[in-house]
Amino acid sequence: MEQTDLRYLKSLAKQYPTVAAAATEIINLQAILSLPKGTEHFITDIHGEYDQFQHVLKNGSGAIKRKIEDEFGNAISQAEKKSIATLIYYPEQKMEQVIKTEENMEDWYRVTLYRLIRICKGASSKYTRSKVRKALPKDFAYVIEELLTGRPDVSDQEAYYNEIIHSVIRTGRAAELVVAFCNLIRRLVVDHLHVVGDIFDRGPYPNLIMDTLMSHHSVDIQWGNHDISWMGAAAGNQALICNVIRISAKYGNLNLLEDGYGINLVPLARLAMNRYDKDPCSCFKLDYREEEYDVRDAMLDEKMHKAIAIMQFKLEGQMIVGHPEFGMENRLLLDKIDPAAGTVLIEGKKYPLRDLNFPTIDWEHPYELSVDEADVMERLTAAFLNCEKLQRQVRFLFTKGSLYHVYNGNLLYHGCVPLNEDGSFTKVNIYGTEYAGKALYDVLESYARKGYYAIDPEEKKKGSDILWFIWENKNSPVFGKDKMTTFERYFVAEKATHVEPKNPYYRLLEKEEIVNAILAEFGLSGQEAHIVNGHIPIEAKKGESPVKCGGKLLIIDGGFSKVYQPKTGIAGYTLIYNSYGLVLAAHEPFESVEKAVSDGNDIVSHTILVQHVVRRKTVADTDNGKVMRENIRDLENLLQAYRLSEKVNSARKLKFHTED
Structure with missing residues (x-):
């Protein structure tokens, strides 16, 4: 030996x-x-839509309903199944409703508890007793374990079993026990959660989504480009700080920064009023939700929107000039503006500008911040770096997240693997060395972590700049487009300048040899290996399918964000991978938690793909x-x-x- x-x-x-x-x-x-292997739940492109996220998380994309159906079949009515499903999703809210309407609560508790015990037994059957025991709520651990392992059908135990339930009701603990069982069922039905990127931006409550994920029993996260933007802002990258504020302003979510994270935006507001007081800022109208936004704030928010956008273009210009190896010189546009003629030169062609008011730009040095802009930027940077809640959430993203993840035979990533037109992996220059395929992901992730954690100032700066590269470079795996036309969308009316051509990856997805090559690059092969992909919304209303390459690649972004739903026609795709195979579901928009509880309304889900495995998967x-x-x-x-x-x-x- x-x-x-x-x-x-x-x-x-x-x-x-x-x-x-x-x-x-x-x-x-x-x-x-x-x-049997535990059930995995895949969700992506949440974009701050907290209520819809919570509902999909609570119902396990239909996994709870399937468990209820498996246990009861035709033994109870559809209305009863619907009622118990709503109870499991929202136990506290449903209990309030039941207590107001139910005449005999003792009978209701007894029937409900027996049903919940049965569902819980079914859900716990694929786990060891030790794992179930660890999941039990502390206050009811003994009671629940006895009820799950007891045998009421055996005469010697029947009285003991029934007396436990009777005593729980008699001592006034039945409501708490119902809630405990509901929470335990949700915990057991889905063993592991995958979030395939883009928790942040557009929707109003990414902070609450992050709080939920941080309390989840088992989760991993593949960073999306919008997550990277917030991670870079938390690391102190000034261009990304501007980007986070700009997008928050655009969607009427500045209160997220002020109230959700306690970031002081008064210096920016003061700058906006001083510099853009008489400016109508007509190119910077907000895309807000009327029911969630106070329109009295719109005038100031539009001025702040413009002020931070100009600062972002300047800081991004500095980044591009400082990193010629990034190959982004075509995105230097401020120096291409002719203020006298009111035009901008883009890719050799002149276009008229929709807005000619640039009070903070020195045309001799267009990418330098003005004195007041520099002061505001210093204050904002300090606010982001010292925001304890944001820093805690970003540390969680680094701890539980990565640019890609290989898990149980599936490859998960947000965006794309950068490809050339011939399907070969694009070679990308990162600080003097070329990387492609998996190596590109690995080096970018390594630098991203340095951008946040490195002590050495030079290494930290290189990592911070890579976080910005990942946000919007054409060779970034999580961006996947030739350019980001933010400037053009604000200032140029010509729609042709707004186009953001996609990486060849998206035109080659149906080619099996391409998909197999990507899987092989990350160490996977065989018919049961899949790519699970987010980032690009699937336009279901136009007949586009999320299922690519015969089911080997699944793009599960279908418009979770309300902003995208008119375009996609649905409210997102989610994926379940259990011991029997894959279930892909398309969701219709979620109305509200109140409707879900009062009327039993659920997200209407349509199963559009079921792939069964040859043999039921086990832990082995x-x-x-x-x-x-x-x-x-x-x-x-x-x-x-x-x-x-x-x-x-x-x-x-x-x-x-x-x-x-």
Whole structure:
């Protein structure tokens, strides 16, 4: 036996010091491998839509309904199934409604608890008792465990079982127990959540979504370009700070920064009023929701919108000039403005400007911040760097997130793998070295982490600048377009200048050899390997399908954001991967939590793809299963060493007694 193996076995022996201990753990792990794999839930492009996100999370994209159907079939009515589903989604709110309308609460509690126990038993059947026990709420751990493991159908236990429920009702704890069961069912039905990018921007409550994710039992996140923007802003990148504020202003969400994160925007407001007081800022109209926005703020917000946009264009220009290797010189547009003629030169052609008021631009040095802009920028940077809540959430994104993730045979990423027209991986220059494919993702992620965590100022600056590169460079995996035409959309009426051509990736998705090459680049192969992709909204109303390449690639952005829903025709796609296969669902817009509780209204979901596996997946087929099998092999080697040692010791004893 090699020395390293011997040292490892000695270390393992400290944890399992006897034959019995090692054998018991082997039996335990081997049994776990035979359990069905846990259900995975994939969701992407949430864009601050907290209510819809919460509802899809609570119903598990229909997984709760399927569990209720599996348990009860035709034994109860559709209305009763609908009612119990709503209770599981929103137990506290539903309980308030029931208490107001139900005449005999004791009977309701008894029937409801028996039904919840049955659903919970079904949901917990794919887990070990130890894992279920860890998920139990502290206040009811003993009671719930007894109810889940008890046998009311056995005469010796029937009275005991019924008395537990009776005592819970009699002591006034039934409502709390109902809520506890509902929360536990949701926890057990979906084992793991994947968020495939873009939590932030457009919608009003990404901060609440982040709070929810941070309390989730098991989650990973693949960074989207909008997440990267906020991560870079939290790292102190000034161009991205401007971008975060600009997008918040555009969608009428500045209160998110002020109230949600406590970031002081008064210096920006003062600058906007001083510099743009008489400016109608007609090119900077807001895309707000009437029911959620105070229109009295619109005039000031539009001025702030313009002020921060001009600052962003200046700072981005500085970034482009400082990094010629980024290849973005065609995005230097402020110096292409002819203020006398009122035109701008874009890609060799002159276009009239819709707005000619640029009071902070020095035409000799168009990319320099004015004195008052520089002061505002310094204050905003300090506010972002010192915002404890934002910093805590961004640290969570770095801890639980990555640019891509390989998980149980699937490849997850937001955006695209940059490709050339011939389908080969694009080589991208990052600080003097070319990278392509998986290596490009890895180096960008490494620099992104340095941009936030590095102590060395030079390394931190390089990483911070890469965060901006990831946000909008044509070779960024999470952007995937030839250019970002923000300037043109504000200042140029000609629609042709607004076009953002997509990377060839999006034209090659139906080619199996391309998709297989991407999977192979990340170490995956076979018919059951898939790419799960976000970022580009699928226009279902035009007949576009999220299912590409015969089901090998699934683009599950379908318009979660309300801004996109008129274009896409739906309210997003989500994906479930359970032990039987993949279920892709298309969702219609969610009306409100109040409607869901009062009327039992649910998100109407249409299952558009079901891919069954050849054989039901077990834990043995998962990434965790591979680790367990390796652990079993190590334990079997330890067991063999113990038994060999026993034989040697027995032989020595025999020799001693014979000589004696």
